[in-house]
Amino acid sequence: MAHAEAQAGSHDIGQQHPLGIYFKIWAWLFVLSAASYAVDYFQLEGALRWSLILIFMMLKAGLIVAVFMHMMWERLALLYAIVVPPLLVLVFVVIMALESDYTFETREIFFAIGP
Amino acid sequence: MATDSGGSVAQPDGVSGFVSDWASDQRAFKNVPWGKAMMWIFLLSDTFIFGCFLLSYMTVRMSTTETWPNASEVFALSFGGEPIPLILIAIMTFILITSSGTMVMAVNYGYRKARAKTVMWLLLTALFGATFVGMQAVEWTKLIEDGVRPWGNPWGAPQFGSTFFMITGFHGFHVSVGVLFLLIVARKVWRGDFDTEKRGFFTSRKGRYEIVETMGLYWHFVDLVWVFIFAFFYLW
16 A cells, blocks of 8 residues: 555656646647637738648647656557557548548549530 | 565666567556556547548548538628638637646646646637537537538538548547546545545445546647648538
């Protein structure tokens, strides 16, 4: 029992960290959200809009997973098991993007002709 | 002991630690309680579900020959004056981020075994979550009144309605379940179940403050999914 309590206080079992880092990340999440809303509010267009949206999104997601969900303090065994598989979804994205382009072009051709 | 971390065996760090953990011929996730590892694996599977939803949204949006409705105008609200684009969605985003912050506080005070404070932060998180769902109900009502249906809408591609209702509906359901989950955990903390190690009614495992952290993982995940929905559905 004493052993368990000693461990619960350490970084290994219970994820306990100074509150300061949480407040910092919390503030950053607000700033990043405001920034991504600003992208829409000021009606930015084209590549600038998309790249900003993606950058702010990845930063927010990274901060939430790394700090709020404590991933940066976990052992690599867990990190790799959880973070690597979703990256494979990107392969699926590429496949479906190619497929939708193809669908779009066939629709352009055949909808223009009509039945 | 249920959460035994493998005793005092030396654990290398870094990549060699990863190899030795996975090759250890026993539990691979050292120093992680059973419930937490299972929650992570559940969240991984949930990631794939939301991933497929967003992927199907991408597919129908890229392949339609009709114009996609402009989310900035569809979700604009006016408070007497000029309509402000996406304002309700922006407020909902801030509410969800605030609730993630309050959840972190609950986890932190849980590990300090500060019962009253943990309960207060948990209830505050649940309140923000419920507010989020409430605002989503307002949003749905407005859109349905505007004539948005899963099979069509007044502004363009009919797929807009089906993907909108499916993606935000499934996310809203997750938030609702999370609020329920928060209230259950808050009740357990309040009763002192995690101080007396009272066994859970369902899993029969000893109550521990780690459960608050596991609960937190779920809640942050809900916020995480919203980050992607906000970027791809509302801003794109």
